[in-house]
Amino acid sequence: MSIIIRQETKEDYYKTELMTMRAFWNVYRAGCFEHYLVHMIREAKEYVPEISRVAEADGEIVGAIYYTRAKVVDGDAEHEVLTFGPLCVDPLWYDRGVGKRLLEETLELAREAGYPGVVIFGEPGYYPKFGFKNCACYGIFDSNGQNYDPFMALPLNSGFSEVHGRFEEASFFANCEDEEAVSEFNKKFPYVKPLELECQPLHEFRLGRIASVKKNIYTIKFWESEIPAKLKGFFYEKAAEELPIVGDYVTFELNPWGESVITSVCKRTSVLKRPDQAKTATDQYMVSNADLVFIVTSLNEDYSYNRIARYVSVALEGGVTPVVILTKMDLVEDAYSYVAEAETISPGLKVHAVSATMGWGLNEFREYLVPGVSICLLGSSGAGKSTLINALAGREVMKTAAIREDDGEGRHTTTHRQLIDLGGGVTIIDTPGMREIGLAGVDGGLEETFADILELEAQCKFSNCRHDTEPGCAIKAALRDGRLDPKRLELYRNLNAENTKNYAKKKEISKYVYQRRRAKGKTLEDF
Structure with missing residues (x-):
């Protein structure tokens, strides 16, 4: 596809600002301000539109560079120079030579216009390829008298040899990071969640989110594209909990023509896990960075009252807020009696009854579908997760299947965990149906x-009270006066016993595996 380098028109403004936002969003900080800077540059008297350019491909703006006049002050002498920024390329056009063409063509225009040189703040790993050197080489320093790697200059004409002193860019640059102004400006664009991550600034890597995992094949959600990726080699020496899972934010080396390479997993804000169904000592890590779990x-x-309680405990243990969704309310006469019962599982637990096919109760979800939220769906096959997703999206994004009439159980329509863009900044993480979910090491969730x-x-009067015949037992008192449901107390005891037993078994298996591995590593001389 051919790329056209041309001057920007007013009709390009929105597209160019959106492209700039995409290019810098979450790269150096949470969100970005560079798209607002573009807006300010156009209105500044220092703007040099005759040299600035945009890159167009198939009618879309895929890159841009903006030049402004600046000066280098040495005592009473002032030397006019150029600076540019931002130079930006749409994320889906990285590594295709767009930035190179923009830079080379505009630098030639600046040279022909007679400007002595260009002074910039930029990536020290990129601009030296085009002849830029640290400003210290030319006796130029910033407004604070400092010099550092990203502060670079490029001579364009012989007059640059006379340029020395303190660099001063246009005054409006100092206002481009006004948080209130940037926040207001962002309202004209589709919502994208700002993320503050320990991996910033990204430099040569890109930031995406794991959309699906099938064995060793990863799919990364990178803006509107889904990119196939594999793990960097060192991941294969890491523990299970350190491997990428659906919902993870990851850095990766982008390969536009093949598999990209995942280089790191960003710190998780939450993680849902369960005991490995293969009865090994490891946990099965399911989903990360969810804000809500729709059970x-x-x-x-x-x-199943019991199963819902299990899901609630797993969600709370993982740092995620649980919300219970009782679907197919059109199948029962008194759906709200089920709501009342489920609400007793945990104090403050929110429970909703809906019928996605009839459209009943869907308005209650508005409070949850806010920009930036990630919602994980957990439940059995045939519970109506896919139908619910379609109803919330207002379109068919998931296939659905009828339940079996003989036993009321569902057929799998979701075969793997996957991340779904619902629109409006809302992300859904769908999971395969689970009939049961075990508990092990979820003490915090149960608490x-x-x-x-x-x-x-x-x-209770005694710290070791067994809530049996001991005097001063607060549990027995609550049972007598109706403050505590016997059914709920029994559920707590059963789940707590299961959690303790399974965790002990897990530790025992882990110890056995460790001893076996250690023994295999020994030679005869070790015995």
């Missing part, structure tokens, strides 16, 4: 789920 269960044979019971236990 989806249908009001047919799938409904949050049954916080009221733990508070009662703390009020």
Whole structure:
């Protein structure tokens, strides 16, 4: 596809600003301000539109460079020079020579216009390829008298040999990071979540999000594209919890013509895991960086008070807020009795009854579908997760399948965990159906789920109270006066016992595996 380098027109303004936002978003900091800077540059008297250029491909703006006049002050002497910034390329056009063409063609225009040189703040790993050197080589320093690697200059004409002193760019640059102004300016563009990550600044790497994992094949969501990727070699020496999972933000080396390479996993804000169903000592890491978990269960044979409590505990253990969604409310006469029962699982737990096919109860989801939110869906096959996603999206984004009439169980329509862009800045993470979910090492999740019971236990007269025949037992008192449901107390005891037993078993298996590996590494001389 041919790339056209030309001057910008007013009709390009929105496209160019959006492209600039995409180019810098979350690269150096949470969000960016460079697209607002472009807006300010156009209105500045120092702007040099006759040299600035945009790159167009197939009718779309894929790159741009903006020049402004600046000066280098040496006592009473002032030397006019050029500076540029931002030089930007749409993320989906990286490594295709767009930036190179913009830079080379505009530098030639600046040279022909007679400017002595260009002074910039830029990537020290990129601009030296075009002849830029540290400003210290030319006796130029910044407004604070400092010099550093990103501060570079390029002579264009012989007059640059006379340029020495303090660099001063246009005054409007000092206002381009006004947070309030940038926030207001952002409202004209589609919402993209600003992320503050320890991997910033990214420099040569790109930032994306794991959209799906199938064995060793990873798919990265990178703006509107889904990019195939593989792991950097050192990942194969890492523990399971350090490998990328769906929902992870990752840095990667972009390869536009093949598999990209994942180089790091950014720190997670939350993670959902469960004991490995293969009964090994490891946990199965399912989803990361979710803000909410929609625990989806249908009001047919799938409904299980016990299973919902398990999901709630797993969500809370992972640092995610659980919300229970009771689907197919049109199948029962009194759906709200189920709502009332499920609400007793944990203090403050939100529960909603809906019928996605009938459109009942969907308005209640508006409070959750806010820009920037990531929602994970957990539940059994046939619970209606795919139908719910389609209803929330207002279009068919997931295939659906009818449940089996003989046992009321569903057929798998989701075969792997996947990240779905719902629109409006809302991300859904769908998961395959799970009939059961075990508990192991979710002490914190159980404590949050049954916080009221733990508070009662703390009020018992004896710290080792077994809530049987001991005097001054707060649990027995709560059972007598109806403040505590016996069914819920039994559920807590069962889940807590299972969690303790499975965790102990997990540690035992882990110890055995460690000893086996250690023994295999020994030689006869070690015995």
